[in-house]
Amino acid sequence: MEPMQLIRVYKSQMMREILEELRKLTFEKTIIFIYGEKGTEKDYIVKFILAQINHPEIIKVPEEIHKKTSFRQESIVYVIKNFENIDFSFVFNPEKNFKCAIFISDYDYVELYKNGAIPFELYENLLSSRKIYIPPLRERKQDIIPLANFFLQEISECLNIHKKELSKEAQEAILEYPWIENAYQLKQYLAKACIMAKHQRLTSKDLFGEYNDQLSIKNFLELKIGNLLKEFANIENSNLYETVIQEVEKALFFLAINETGGNQLKAARILGINRNTLNKKLKHYNLI
Template identity: 80%
Template structure:
């Protein structure tokens, strides 16, 4: 359902054209190169491409390099994020068979080569790739509000929060904002507002002015738990302690996993816990 909604939300001609071209894709040892500024919707476009492949075996490079020679499957997909200083020569070996290889980068491979960040061999090989460019939000403002509404739904489902909506002044403020980190920054801003505001309709103050960016974790928890105490005051045996601990822990794991694109090793490092501990917790909360 999420992908279907995502495909319908774009209003800008350039993104509509990109989505139409994805619908016409064919896969047979195809190489894709998806690029755009930091924070643009590269991961969502990646999901759309993967949705066209039946049960893909995704091998992330370099994380899963040890697996690439072991998997024998017609639906192998190599995923290479930020190809700088990564050996990807095996992708272009004519004797190797795979469904597709997908490169994701903040820059065009032409610029990467000019800046000495990839080899000439990789540059030459990428000349024959299918390129998808995602422009920054400042160049397609007609996509900002639909994206914001999509993210609000995603956030509410992910964090199990009531669905929020944007007031007229919030929409105007969002359209005027520069969004230097594009959709990523927009989503982070909305997530913060959803968590901190108690009302259903978000205002521009909720997004940009009411809460100090330096709000400490202690103050944040006091604010939210204080509200919970009011709600639970007249309920006996509410088990508030366990409820708060589990909900905070679950939300923290969801955010860490989303931030690292599902990479449990990186998420565990961010959280400062053992990877096996994280895996057990994710299973406990039915997150994997």
């Protein structure tokens, strides 16, 4: 799904103002600090920013900070997470050319500095950044249903399944739910429901009932493989093996990456595979 579709998704005034501010930015050695509670849509806002920049050459920090590239310096965009123990003085070097540096955190840099998580030099440099605060879902309930529909479309495209819909009952239920982990948790519940439910219209039971917090990898695999076997039971030369492997693998990786909030290292540990292997698979299935 295109990041620019977020403009049509968000209904709350605070999120519309954020997108409008970002659309007006001139990206030239621009420092942006995005923060908000765990699970807020920080990664989607990063994608929105990248969509404003022509042909960005993205370097993810700290993973790719030492990677040799042939990028033109003026086209580089640094996407920076887990920056507490890394020297980022190069970003603030006046002789350094780049398009944009995007810091992402669950906490305000003021709080990080007060708690001793970042040094004074980084705090001082971040004072000149564009600070973008993503409010929690509980403060903008008008965004919940549009976001849910946005995620349902994204899930259907990732897993190559028909888009599920929310029943009126389900819509009422998700509006009342606290969503402690915000949009990440909302997407996680929707992904589970889409995978597990056979019917098209999702109910509150699909979201919060028997599947909630009880969906193990084992149960998921049994159900997914069982459904595929039923579909191909009477079809000869159906290439069942490859179909099962690809369908299960893609859904499994999608589920794992959503369970960990996009943390590939944690997802790889859950799956028991190498992080590089997971990264290749995620790219192969267009999940990142």
